[in-house]
Amino acid sequence: MDEPRTGEVTSADGTPIVYDxxxxxxALVLVHGAFTGREHPLLRVVAATLSPWFTVYNYDRRGRGGSGDARPYAVEREIDDLAALLAEAGGQAMVFGGSSGAALALRAAAGGLPVSKLALWEPPYHxxxxxxxLSPDFASRLESLVKEGRRGDAAELFMVEAAEVPAEAVAAMRGLPEWAGMEALAHTLAYEAAVMGPRNALPAGPLASIGQPTLVLNGGASPRWMLDAGRAVARAVPGADHRVLEGETHAVSPRALAPELLEFLVAA
Structure with a gap:
């Protein structure tokens, strides 16, 4: 199989966005969630698996990897980034979003971007x-920790309070080699909080305007609240389908995810 080809688009505010x-x-565009970029194994494997059927764009969201990070941050700029990728892909594309990337994909579709189909993995609305x-000052607390040089503490705050990872599990993770990469992305965690909105509340009104075929996927071994969130999104988006992948957690296996995406995306 051919290696991915790296390219770059320029967003509306001049920020370079790098993609493979x-x-x-x-065309299919993959939108990452927190702590990940185009080098992350999950969506790299998904991209490789789906590439016989689709032209897959796997990109670094702003502030990650090779992409730029113009300030001040605004969710609207991230939607502009996705718009630039859709233009590069021929004017419209199918979109997959994972975790908080699913929330970004939903906001883009609700905002009228030319998304032909929408597939989502566990949008983490509360x-x-x-x-x-979450406290109302969650995003500002994340920003403050990063400004103080406490990137590890920002990552821990996000994981414990937003994702309910046990504090002892996060403490163990801080000793792993992968933790450095998570700290490197800590400045983007406030971006994720902005994408999710105040208290990660479900934006049911805007979601009701989405008319594209939509699939919402959850893991059967994920926390109950994530299953509830997936069901709530599927109820809010007219005609959306909801499926549960038994045995999968929020850290879904690409071997479980890719076949579900393929079935949905190739259907007429």
């Missing part, structure tokens, strides 16, 4: 009584 393109066929409860 692979395969042939209808709905239902068991969901995490």
């Amino acid at each position: 393109r692979s395969g042939t066929g209808p 709905v239902g009584p068991g969901a995490p409860q």
Whole structure:
């Protein structure tokens, strides 16, 4: 299989956005969630698996990898980034978003971007009584920690409070080689908080305007609140389908994810 070809588009504010393109066929853009970029194994494997059927664009969101990071940050600029990629892909494309990247994809589709189909993995809205409860100053706390040079503490705050990873598990992670890469992306965690919106509340009104075929996927072994969020998104988006992949967690296996995406994306 051919290696992905790296390219670059320029967003509306002049920010360079770097992507890897692979395969042939209808265009598919992959939108990452927190702590990941185009080098992350999950969507690299998904891109390689789907490339016989699609031209796959796997990009670094702003502030990550090879892409720029013009300030001040605004969610609208991230939507502009995705718009630039859709233009590069021929004017429209199917879009997959994972985790907070799913929320970004939803906002883009609700905002009228030319998305032909929308596939989502566990958009982490906080709905239902068991969901995490975020403070109104969550994003500003993340920003403050990064400005103080406490990137590791910012990453820990995000994981413990937004994703409910046990503090002892995060403490163990801080000793792993991968932690340095997570700290390197800590400045983008406030961006994720902005994408999710205040308290990660479900934006049911805007989602009701989405008319594209939409698939929402959840892992059967994910926390109950994530399942509730997936079901809530599927109810809010007219005609959306919801599926549960048994045994999968939020850190889904590409071997489980890719076949579900393929089935949905090739369907008429």
